[in-house]
C-alpha cells in the first residue's frame with residue numbers, strides 16, 4: 001500500500017444481492033436493519049464486534065475494529081438485488097422461516113420496500129429450482145448487458161456512491177475450468193455464443209466488474225474463480241473474492257485439523273454428514289449441485305495437513321462428506337463428524353462432533369463483513385483476488401502460483417494484519433511477545 005486510509009467513506013453504499021429472496025440474503029438484510037434500529041446485536045460480525053490490538057501488548061490498545069478502520073456505516077447501506085422469485089423481502093423472510101415474526105415486526109416496512117429485480121437464470125445450472133421472474137435475451141452477452149443496466153439504474157435511483165455485489169444465490173452444477181474460462185477474449189466470445197460452461201453466476205460477475213463493482217461469491221460455484229475474470233478484475237481494478245462461506249462444519253474442520261497437525265497427531269479418517277431441510281438442502285440434493293459443494297468441502301483437510309510433507313501421519317486419510325435433504329429441520333442444520341486420529345506408537349483415538357447449528361444465522365454476519373471489507377478494499381485501491389478475506393471462505397480463491405491458507409486462526413491474523421496496514425499501524429509479528437514476557 002502506498003498510503004494509509006483512515007478517512008470514513010461518505011455517501012451511500014449499495015449492496016446488490018444475487019439470490020435476494022433466499023434464506024441467507026434475507027437473514028442478512030433483516031439483521032442489518034434490526035441492528036441499525038437497535039433491535040438486535042450484530043453477533044458473529046468481526047467488523048462490528050471484534051477489537052484488534054494495536055502496538056505492543058504493554059501499550060494496552062484494543063480498539064473496536066469499526067472505530068479505527070474506515071468501513072462504511074450500517075446506516076449508509078442500501079439493499080437491492082435479483083432473484084427468480086418476486087416477493088418482497090418481508091414475504092421472503094417468512095418463507096425462509098429463519099427469523100421469528102417477533103424479530104420481523106419492527107423492520108417490516110423496510111423489508112417490504114425491497115423487491116428483487118428479474119434474474120438471469122437457467123434451470124440447466126440449478127436443476128431443483130424454477131422461477132418466472134427471469135430475464136430473456138438473445139444470448140448471454142445480452143443478459144450481461146441487462147444486468148449492467150440494472151446496476152446503473154440502481155446506482156442512480158438510490159444515489160449510491162459505491163456498490164458491492166454479493167452472490168447468495170443457489171449452488172450451481174459443477175463446471176470444471178475449461179478453455180472458455182482461460183482468458184477474457186475466450187470468455188467474451190463464449191458469452192456471445194452461449195457457451196454451456198458459462199453459468200448465470202458468471203454473467204452477473206462479468207457485468208458487475210465491468211461496472212467497476214466488487215464481486216463476492218458466497219457459493220462454491222466457479223463464478224469469479226477463473227483466469228478470464230482475474231484478468232478482467234485487474235483491467236477494471238476491481239476487488240473479487242470467494243468462494244463458499246465458511247460457516248458450520250468446515251469452520252470446525254479448519255480449527256480441528258490445524259490442532260492435529262500442530263501436535264503431530266495422525267489422522268486416518270474423517271466422516272462428515274449433515275441433515276438440512278431448507279431450499280439450499282433441496283438444491284444440494286441434486287448430484288450436480290452437490291458435486292460443486294463436495295469439491296469445496298473436501299479440499300480443506302488436505303491443504304491444511306500437507307500429506308506430501310507428513311506421509312506417515314496424513315498419507316492415507318479417508319475423507320467423506322455427505323449432505324442429506326431432510327425437510328423437518330428447515331434451516332437448522334445438524335452436522336456430525338466422526339474423526340479417527342492416532343497418537344504415540346500409532347494407538348487410535350476418536351472424536352465425535354455434533355453441531356446443531358443454524359445455517360443462515362452463521363452466514364449473515366459473514367455477508368455483512370465481506371460487503372464492508374470489500375468496499376474498503378476498493379477504496380484502498382486493492383484489486384483482483386482478495387486473499388486477506390480467506391477467513392470467510394471454505395475454498396479461498398488463489399491464483400495458480402499461490403497455496404491457499406485454510407487455518408482459521410492464521411486467516412484471522414492475515415485479516416487483522418491487513419486492516420492494521422490499511423490504517424498505517426504495524427502488523428503483529430508476535431516477536432515482541434518474548435520481549436514483553438515477565
Ligand SMILES: NC(=O)c1ccc[n+]([C@@H]2O[C@H](COP(=O)([O-])OP(=O)(O)OC[C@H]3O[C@@H](n4cnc5c(N)ncnc54)[C@H](O)[C@@H]3O)[C@@H](O)[C@H]2O)c1
Pocket residue numbers: 018019020021022023024025082083084085096119120121122126129131168169170171172200201218219220244245246247248278279280283359360362363
Ligand atoms: N448458509 C450457509 O451456512 C452457507 C454456507 C456456505 C455457502 N452457502 C451458500 O449460499 C447460497 C445461499 O444459501 P441459502 O440457504 O440462502 O439458499 P436459498 O435456496 O434459500 O437461497 C438461494 C436463492 O437464490 C435464488 N437464485 C438461484 N439462482 C439464481 C439466479 N441465477 N439469479 C438470482 N437468484 C437466484 C433462489 O431463488 C433463492 O431465493 C447457497 O449457494 C449456499 O450453498 C450457504
